[in-house]
Amino acid sequence: MTSRTHTGVPSTGHTDERAPEDCPVREVLDRVGDKWSVLVIVMLGRRTHRYSELHRAIDGISQRMLTLTLRALVRDGLVDRTAHATVPPRVDYALTDLGRTLLEPLNALDRWAILHRDDIRAARERHDRARDPRPDGT
Amino acid sequence: MTSRTHTGVPSTGHTDERAPEDCPVREVLDRVGDKWSVLVIVMLGRRTHRYSELHRAIDGISQRMLTLTLRALVRDGLVDRTAHATVPPRVDYALTDLGRTLLEPLNALDRWAILHRDDIRAARERHDRARDPRPDGT
DNA sequence: CTGCATCCGCCGGGATACTG
DNA sequence: CAGTATCCCGGCGGATGCAG
Numbered sequence: 001m002t003s004r005t006h007t008g009v010p011s012t013g014h015t016d017e018r019a020p021e022d023c024p025v026r027e028v029l030d031r032v033g034d035k036w037s038v039l040v041i042v043m044l045g046r047r048t049h050r051y052s053e054l055h056r057a058i059d060g061i062s063q064r065m066l067t068l069t070l071r072a073l074v075r076d077g078l079v080d081r082t083a084h085a086t087v088p089p090r091v092d093y094a095l096t097d098l099g100r101t102l103l104e105p106l107n108a109l110d111r112w113a114i115l116h117r118d119d120i121r122a123a124r125e126r127h128d129r130a131r132d133p134r135p136d137g138t
Numbered sequence: 139m140t141s142r143t144h145t146g147v148p149s150t151g152h153t154d155e156r157a158p159e160d161c162p163v164r165e166v167l168d169r170v171g172d173k174w175s176v177l178v179i180v181m182l183g184r185r186t187h188r189y190s191e192l193h194r195a196i197d198g199i200s201q202r203m204l205t206l207t208l209r210a211l212v213r214d215g216l217v218d219r220t221a222h223a224t225v226p227p228r229v230d231y232a233l234t235d236l237g238r239t240l241l242e243p244l245n246a247l248d249r250w251a252i253l254h255r256d257d258i259r260a261a262r263e264r265h266d267r268a269r270d271p272r273p274d275g276t
Numbered sequence: 277c278t279g280c281a282t283c284c285g286c287c288g289g290g291a292t293a294c295t296g
Numbered sequence: 297c298a299g300t301a302t303c304c305c306g307g308c309g310g311a312t313g314c315a316g
Contacts, residue, residue: 024251025176025244031258033171035309038163051278062310067279077261088277089316098257105250106163108243113162119236120169123215173289189298200290205299226297227296 028105031076036061036069038106041095044079045103048094078102169214174199174207176244179233182217183241186232216240 032038039058043049049057055066070093073079078099084090095103170176177196181187187195193204208231211217216237222228233241 023177023180023248024255025180025248027255028247028251029167029171029176033167038167039161042161042163055278060310063279064281064311065309068309075262075265076258077265078258083278089279091278098254098261101254102250105243105246108246109166110161110163112240112243113166116236116239117162117165120214120216123236124213127213127215193298198290201299202291202301203289206289221298227299229298 031072032102034069036065037073040066040069040073040093041078041099041102041106044093044095044099045106048092050093051091054093073099169210170240172207174203175211178204178207178211178231179216179237179240179244182231182233182237183244186230188231189229192231211237 032041036058039061040054043054043057051066051070054070055061055063058066061069070079070081074081077096080094080096080099082092082094084092170179174196177199178192181192181195189204189208192208193199193201196204199207208217208219212219215234218232218234218237220230220232222230
C-alpha cells in the first residue's frame with residue numbers, strides 16, 4: 001500500500017518534504033544491500049571468475065545463495081554469464097559495463113568505511129559502556 | 139570442505155585472492171543496508187527531525203522499527219538524540235558530524251541509481267521477456 | 277563442474293496494545 | 297509525544313541431496 005494518506009502534514013508547500021520512498025538510494029540498496037551481492041560484484045570487479053572460483057573465494061557463501069545472487073545480478077544486467085559447452089562445463093561471470101559503473105559509488109562507500117570504521121567502533125563501545133558500566137574489569 | 143584439490147586451476151598463487159570478507163563495504167552495508175536506516179539518514183540529512191516527524195515522513199515505518207533504527211544509528215555515533223524535558227516530551231534527532239560524512243557516499247550511490255535505474259529496469263524486462271515470452275499482450 | 281530442489285531454522289520486521 | 301512489550305508471520309539463507 002503506497003497510497004499516501006498525508007494524515008497531518010498538509011503539504012507545507014515550501015519545505016522539502018519529498019518522501020524518501022522514491023529515493024533512488026533505497027532502490028540500489030534493495031538490490032545490492034543483501035548479504036552477498038556486493039561481495040560478488042567486488043570479486044568480479046577484480047577479474048572474471050567462474051562459478052567454482054567465486055564459491056571458493058567468497059568464504060561462507062552456499063551454492064544456493066551464490067546461484068541466486070548471480071541470477072539476480074544477471075537479470076539486472078550487472079553481470080554477464082558465459083557458459084562454455086565443454087566437458088566438464090565451465091561458466092564465466094563478469095561485470096557488464098553497467099556493473100562496472102557501479103564499482104565507483106561502491107568504492108566511495110568503501111573509502112568511507114575505511115576512514116570511519118574506527119569511529120563507529122569507538123562510538124559503539126562508548127555507548128555500550130555508558131549503558132552497561134561493567135563495574136568489574138572483565 | 140575447503141581443501142583446494144586444484145583439479146584444473148593450477149593454484150593462482152600470485153593473483154590478488156584477498157578474500158572480500160574483510161572488505162569494508164560489506165561492513166557499511168551490514169549497518170546501513172537494512173530497510174530503514176538510509177531513509178532515516180536521508181531525512182536527517184535535510185534537517186533535524188523529531189520522532190513523530192520521522193514517523194510521519196517515512197511512510198510505512200512502524201514505531202518499533204523507527205525506534206530500533208534510531209537506536210542503532212545513535213549507538214554507532216551517526217545520529218544524535220536530544221531529549222527535551224518538556225511536557226509533552228520532545229526528542230530531536232540529528233546527524234552527527236560522522237553521520238553527515240556518510241551523506242556523501244550515499245549521494246554517490248543516489249546519483250548512480252538515478253542514472254541507471256532505467257538501464258536496470260530495461261535489462262530486467264528484457265531478461266524476463268526472454269525467459270517467459272508471454273505470447274499474449276497482457 | 278554447475279547448478280536446481282527441498283527442507284527448515286532464524287530473525288527482520290509488521291500489527292497491536294500498553295506506559296511514562 | 298515518545299516510546300516499550302508482545303505476538304506472529306514471511307522470507308532469507310544454510311544444509312543436504314540430486315541432476316545434466
